[in-house]
Amino acid sequence: MGLVVQKYGGSSVADADGVKRVARRIVETKRAGHDVVVVVSAMGDTTDDLLELAEKVSPMPPARELDMLLTSGERISMALLAMAIANLGHEARSFTGSQAGVITDSAHGRARIIDVTPGRIADAVAAGQIAIVAGFQGVSVETKDITTLGRGGSDTTAVALAAALGAEVCEIYTDVDGVYTADPRIVPTARRLETVTYEEMMELAACGAKVLVLRCVEYGRRSGTPIRVRSSFTSLPGTLVTGSIDDHRTDGEDGTVEHAIISGVAHDRSEAKLTVVGVPDRPGTAAAIFEAVAAAGVNIDMIVQNVSAAATARTDVSFTLPKTDGATAVSAITAVRESVGFDSIVYDDQIGKASLVGAGMRSNPGVSATFFKALADAGVNIEMISTSEIRISVVTSAGDLDTAVRAVHTAFGLDAAPDEVAVVHGGTGR
Numbered sequence: 001m002g003l004v005v006q007k008y009g010g011s012s013v014a015d016a017d018g019v020k021r022v023a024r025r026i027v028e029t030k031r032a033g034h035d036v037v038v039v040v041s042a043m044g045d046t047t048d049d050l051l052e053l054a055e056k057v058s059p060m061p062p063a064r065e066l067d068m069l070l071t072s073g074e075r076i077s078m079a080l081l082a083m084a085i086a087n088l089g090h091e092a093r094s095f096t097g098s099q100a101g102v103i104t105d106s107a108h109g110r111a112r113i114i115d116v117t118p119g120r121i122a123d124a125v126a127a128g129q130i131a132i133v134a135g136f137q138g139v140s141v142e143t144k145d146i147t148t149l150g151r152g153g154s155d156t157t158a159v160a161l162a163a164a165l166g167a168e169v170c171e172i173y174t175d176v177d178g179v180y181t182a183d184p185r186i187v188p189t190a191r192r193l194e195t196v197t198y199e200e201m202m203e204l205a206a207c208g209a210k211v212l213v214l215r216c217v218e219y220g221r222r223s224g225t226p227i228r229v230r231s232s233f234t235s236l237p238g239t240l241v242t243g244s245i246d247d248h249r250t251d252g253e254d255g256t257v258e259h260a261i262i263s264g265v266a267h268d269r270s271e272a273k274l275t276v277v278g279v280p281d282r283p284g285t286a287a288a289i290f291e292a293v294a295a296a297g298v299n300i301d302m303i304v305q306n307v308s309a310a311a312t313a314r315t316d317v318s319f320t321l322p323k324t325d326g327a328t329a330v331s332a333i334t335a336v337r338e339s340v341g342f343d344s345i346v347y348d349d350q351i352g353k354a355s356l357v358g359a360g361m362r363s364n365p366g367v368s369a370t371f372f373k374a375l376a377d378a379g380v381n382i383e384m385i386s387t388s389e390i391r392i393s394v395v396t397s398a399g400d401l402d403t404a405v406r407a408v409h410t411a412f413g414l415d416a417a418p419d420e421v422a423v424v425h426g427g428t429g430r
């Protein structure tokens, strides 16, 4: 039997009992004959707690030191897990990201993996040991400093290691029974998906479905590593992320198989909306605004520019961005106010984004109509709209977001029967 990489999220190892439960699960896999490499996250809400602690001693902690602090969360859980496994009579060795060969660039807080050289992990496995790797961290190839991969980054560590080790599957253990048609915390009637393609999972993750982080799905797609999302609290099969929306299998009547039209609804509360009011309607102004935002290192998501009122020859430009970048973006744009000649900036962080994702959208023209009708019937006002080939997203007020998600979920017939309510086994949803 081949090598399996298992990743356990913070909610699965929230306390000592959780660590022991996970240790038993790992040992069971080992006893079944597999080689096992484990990636573990910080216990419970440790990372959030550490971030709050840092904020108390400094409003703008140096990025290098913040990474040093945050990586300690995963070191605690990896060592405890190795101890718990040893207590069950199996040999386990814990490794930091750096020891495991996770090589990154030097962008603290959002480092990208550029290489994985898991020699020590392979040696441990060859010696019959269970290797436990601290998730979410690596070492910069340039500075040799410790880096973190961004929130949720243990998922990426796991898939990157699975790819580098040629694992047969990367299992992501969490507090829900798989990938659902919506976040079960908001839509209890959400249905578990048996499988979902990499592309659809990438859209869901990019739109806020934090059950998997976007980069891990990108990594899985590139390396062809199957990812199975399942609960560490049950033995249900979970959801397999695999295949492409362009796969045409030959078992359908006409030689192809139709994908489900819609795979799910995602939501995101992490963004804010910034409106630059009274922008002179002439070539070059949008470029000047977005150059200033880009130079400040802020990534933007949706952009809307209204047609100028003919009389004023001025227009408004709105865009969404991570709330955490709000202050940076406002000061970057304020700095070009004179040269661009706009009137004012309006910053709104009380917004939410709801996104409908499905490969079948490409060939079903009625999808947008159903989507907007559902929002209208629910009395939800739409502030912005954007689309991709397999996604429609809208920005609503923060207060309307849950209503919007549920309305769209129901309108597309995604609700499960009332007796099949999705279970959230743990975690605070933070």
Ligand code: ADP
Pocket: 008, 009, 010, 011, 012, 041, 152, 173, 174, 175, 176, 178, 179, 180, 181, 182, 183, 184, 185, 208, 209, 210, 211, 212, 264, 424, 427, 429, 430
């Ligand atoms: P972990 O601590 O295991 O990394 P996360 O909190 O990062 O867990 O991710 C699991 C959570 O993702 C679930 O508890 C659920 O609230 C949320 N979630 C959001 N969208 C979905 C979805 N479509 N399917 C399943 N879970 C989702």
Ligand code: ASP
Pocket: 009, 010, 041, 042, 047, 048, 073, 135, 136, 150, 151, 152, 153, 154, 155
């Ligand atoms: N502990 C990190 C976080 O909370 C990484 C992870 O859990 O994936 O974001």
Ligand code: MG
Pocket: 009, 152, 155, 210, 211, 212
């Ligand atoms: Mg996670």
